[in-house]
Amino acid sequence: MSWSFRLFKWSGIDVRVHVTFFLLLLGFGYFFYSQGGWPAAVQGIVYILLLFVCVLLHEFGHAIAAKAYGIRTPDITLLPIGGLARLERMPDKPHQELIVALAGPLVNVVIAMGLLVVIVARGDLARLGQLDATTVNVDMIILLFVVNLILVVFNMLPAFPMDGGRVFRALLAMKLNYARATQIAATTGQGMAILFVVLGVLSWNPMLLLIAVFVYLGASQEATFANMRELSKGLPVASAMVTHFDTLKESDTLDVAAEALIRTSQHDFPVLDEDGVVLGVLTRQAMIKGLKATGGNAGINQLIHRNLPTVTPHSRFDRAFQLMHQAKCSALPVVDLEGKLVGLITTENVGEMMMINSALGRDGVPPWRKVP
Numbered sequence: 001m002s003w004s005f006r007l008f009k010w011s012g013i014d015v016r017v018h019v020t021f022f023l024l025l026l027g028f029g030y031f032f033y034s035q036g037g038w039p040a041a042v043q044g045i046v047y048i049l050l051l052f053v054c055v056l057l058h059e060f061g062h063a064i065a066a067k068a069y070g071i072r073t074p075d076i077t078l079l080p081i082g083g084l085a086r087l088e089r090m091p092d093k094p095h096q097e098l099i100v101a102l103a104g105p106l107v108n109v110v111i112a113m114g115l116l117v118v119i120v121a122r123g124d125l126a127r128l129g130q131l132d133a134t135t136v137n138v139d140m141i142i143l144l145f146v147v148n149l150i151l152v153v154f155n156m157l158p159a160f161p162m163d164g165g166r167v168f169r170a171l172l173a174m175k176l177n178y179a180r181a182t183q184i185a186a187t188t189g190q191g192m193a194i195l196f197v198v199l200g201v202l203s204w205n206p207m208l209l210l211i212a213v214f215v216y217l218g219a220s221q222e223a224t225f226a227n228m229r230e231l232s233k234g235l236p237v238a239s240a241m242v243t244h245f246d247t248l249k250e251s252d253t254l255d256v257a258a259e260a261l262i263r264t265s266q267h268d269f270p271v272l273d274e275d276g277v278v279l280g281v282l283t284r285q286a287m288i289k290g291l292k293a294t295g296g297n298a299g300i301n302q303l304i305h306r307n308l309p310t311v312t313p314h315s316r317f318d319r320a321f322q323l324m325h326q327a328k329c330s331a332l333p334v335v336d337l338e339g340k341l342v343g344l345i346t347t348e349n350v351g352e353m354m355m356i357n358s359a360l361g362r363d364g365v366p367p368w369r370k371v372p
Contacts, residue, residue, distance in 0.1 A: 160189030268331035
């Protein structure tokens with residue numbers, strides 16, 4: 001995720017923090033400072049940091065559960081509205097997605113139960129009913145216990161793509177096809193987002209408004225991705241790849257690349273070495289960024305999107321689309337069994353193929369011409 005940097009790496013997972021997270025620390029620090037000076041400000045910041053430790057453990061719960069099904073988690077990013085574990089893919093089976101979705105909130109339940117044991121041991125159980133989170137005089141253990149319970153309840157709301165929405169989708173997918181289950185869960189999530197907007201405006205809660213935007217956009221993206229996955233199921237890469245395209249050489253300059261961009265309708269160009277081996281892809285976005293930064297005389301070598309996965313014409317299209325999504329690149333090279341470049345699959349021709357395939361039916365036959 002852009003505007004984030006790595007804190008550390010554990011078990012192959014990069015833990016990253018978004019720069020806006022520090023705005024949250026400053027905001028809470030100022031709030032507590034206004035109530036009790038520097039000691040209160042330090043206490044408030046420590047509380048936020050401990051809260052996000054719980055959030056991080058929540059995300060590791062998802063990651064560890066996903067790992068049990070052979071799914072990697074490249075990174076976890078901490079944001080002001082919570083954490084985001086970026087799984088390479090969601091589990092293919094509904095019961096697996098159910099377990100992965102529940103693993104995060106279950107971590108918060110375990111944390112809350114551990115804190116409750118401490119609270120009971122101290123004889124502070126009666127203080128739970130006297131909690132006031134708006135003052136500086138709050139016991140940290142009690143506050144973290146309550147907040148972990150709130151995290152469980154909030155995350156389990158059926159607001160897709162939050163945990164509760166994924167649980168809802170997984171349960172629906174046990175009876176319905178994946179795309180239909182996602183559409184229902186996404187629509188429910190968008191409805192919840194609208195409710196969050198209303199509540200955020202009425203209470204003037206900017207955080208709730210941010211969550212509403214995240215939920216609404218996330219639900220829309222998940223629904224689109226699920227529809228593409230369903231429509232492309234069983235189709236080969238050959239049905240969507242481009243076979244007429246220009247290539248660039250590793251030694252070419254940005255001027256040469258720009259000329260090819262203007263002369264053709266391509267946005268993405270495979271880059272080959274002297275032996276014709278695919279090195280990667282130069283995207284239109286990287287090209288424009290390079291032209292602004294260094295000018296046309298600079299080489300394209302440093303702008304190539306390298307180490308991309310490759311697919312063959314007979315690869316499953318939905319798998320290729322998934323690889324493209326994971327690689328964060330708008331194009332993937334298509335090679336034959338000998339590694340020779342034979343095609344290019346891009347987000348543009350993917351979209352065109354999806355529209356045509358949706359209109360004709362997944363098997364290429366118009367729905368109105370099918371025999372019942």
